[in-house]
Amino acid sequence: MTHPVLLGIESSCDDTAAAVVAGGRLRSSVVSSQDVHETFGGVVPELASRDHQRLIVPVVQQALAEAEVAPGDLDAVAATYGPGLAGALLVGLSFAKAYAFGLDVPLVGVNHLEGHIYSVFIEPPAPAFPYLCLVVSGGHTQLVLVEDGFQHHLLGTTRDDAAGEAFDKVGTLLGLGYPGGPAIDRLAQEGDPSFHDFPRTRLGYDFSFSGLKTSVLYYLNEMPDDERAAFLQEHLADVCASFQQAIVDVLIDALRNALHETGVAHVAIVGGVSANTALRAAATDLADEEGVTLHIPHPRYSVDNAAMIAVTAHHKLAAGHTSPLTLTAAPSLAL
Numbered sequence: 001m002t003h004p005v006l007l008g009i010e011s012s013c014d015d016t017a018a019a020v021v022a023g024g025r026l027r028s029s030v031v032s033s034q035d036v037h038e039t040f041g042g043v044v045p046e047l048a049s050r051d052h053q054r055l056i057v058p059v060v061q062q063a064l065a066e067a068e069v070a071p072g073d074l075d076a077v078a079a080t081y082g083p084g085l086a087g088a089l090l091v092g093l094s095f096a097k098a099y100a101f102g103l104d105v106p107l108v109g110v111n112h113l114e115g116h117i118y119s120v121f122i123e124p125p126a127p128a129f130p131y132l133c134l135v136v137s138g139g140h141t142q143l144v145l146v147e148d149g150f151q152h153h154l155l156g157t158t159r160d161d162a163a164g165e166a167f168d169k170v171g172t173l174l175g176l177g178y179p180g181g182p183a184i185d186r187l188a189q190e191g192d193p194s195f196h197d198f199p200r201t202r203l204g205y206d207f208s209f210s211g212l213k214t215s216v217l218y219y220l221n222e223m224p225d226d227e228r229a230a231f232l233q234e235h236l237a238d239v240c241a242s243f244q245q246a247i248v249d250v251l252i253d254a255l256r257n258a259l260h261e262t263g264v265a266h267v268a269i270v271g272g273v274s275a276n277t278a279l280r281a282a283a284t285d286l287a288d289e290e291g292v293t294l295h296i297p298h299p300r301y302s303v304d305n306a307a308m309i310a311v312t313a314h315h316k317l318a319a320g321h322t323s324p325l326t327l328t329a330a331p332s333l334a335l
């Protein structure tokens with residue numbers, strides 16, 4: 001297969017997504033984000049599964065149509081099989097298994113975290129191996145040395161909340177709705193990052209953001225209710241900027257240390273939080289200072305999408321990796 005055509009499917013959380021890759025090049029990428037969870041301040045697993053059921057067929061049809069590919073042109077079908085919400089994963093994976101079986105083509109199961117790591121291969125220029133990869137999504141904060149294709153060394157991970165989770169919880173605390181990350185990012189652009197000195201927990205290559213989240217809560221709770229409202233009226237952007245700066249400092253320090261220790265020439269930041277404006281700016285400065293090449297996917301490929309699943313599957317297929325139709329959802333799948 002010199003020019004394989006693959007359909008990739010992603011349904012691990014609250015985005016129903018499908019994408020087509022031909023010969024390793026992206027032909028289409030469709031994401032339908034579920035807005036049903038907004039009112040609940042977080043993803044409701046049962047509602048996510050039901051929405052995936054409703055959306056999976058039209059999303060796949062749209063991805064095929066935009067790529068101008070017929071089902072019979074497909075050489076493989078790929079899907080995320082973990083980590084994620086069990087009921088959500090099952091919808092995309094079961095669809096992919098049935099589709100692959102019906103078309104008599106191989107199934108390629110993809111680890112969602114590998115998908116994020118390989119999201120920097122969606123658009124050129126791709127990083128050269130080995131590269132350092134900071135995975136900052138809603139559920140994960142991990143520092144990974146990607147030694148070669150599908151050979152990873154986990155340098156550090158979060159001991160409690162992920163960075164994205166901290167953004168979302170503080171967003172809820174500040175009344176910014178769900179998910180909080182994009183709203184905090186927007187507000188922080190108007191705020192003063194040195195307004196308040198929130199704590200920065202540094203644990204070598206490991207991370208901990210739960211103390212930071214709690215310190216924002218205590219900071220606000222110290223004020224009487226009427227004062228807090230007036231304070232936030234005036235300083236919401238400053239609180240957002242100060243909180244965000246604490247996260248950015250911790251992530252950038254870990255990256256700097258890992259760059260020094262590993263001596264690699266390429267560094268990547270992937271996952272939803274890599275869409276953050278301040279993190280992007282700080283990472284650009286770090287890369288300049290250290291003389292390394294920085295790779296951050298376009299924001300549309302930072303957050304959950306199926307292009308990263310299809311591209312990862314392309315590389316897996318090229319390396320001869322396919323999955324049996326008995327593959328099942330693995331909610332706690334590790335890297």
Ligand code: KG4
Pocket residue numbers: 013136137138139140163164165167168179180181182185271272273274275276277302303304
């Ligand atoms: O990778 P992703 O789409 O989903 C998971 O695999 O978890 O990441 C979602 C996370 C959410 O926590 C969201 O608040 C955060 O990414 N996020 C951001 C920004 N855009 C999305 N966090 C900070 N700044 C942003 N601009």
Ligand code: ZN
Pocket residue numbers: 112116137138271272303304
């Ligand atoms: Zn993700």
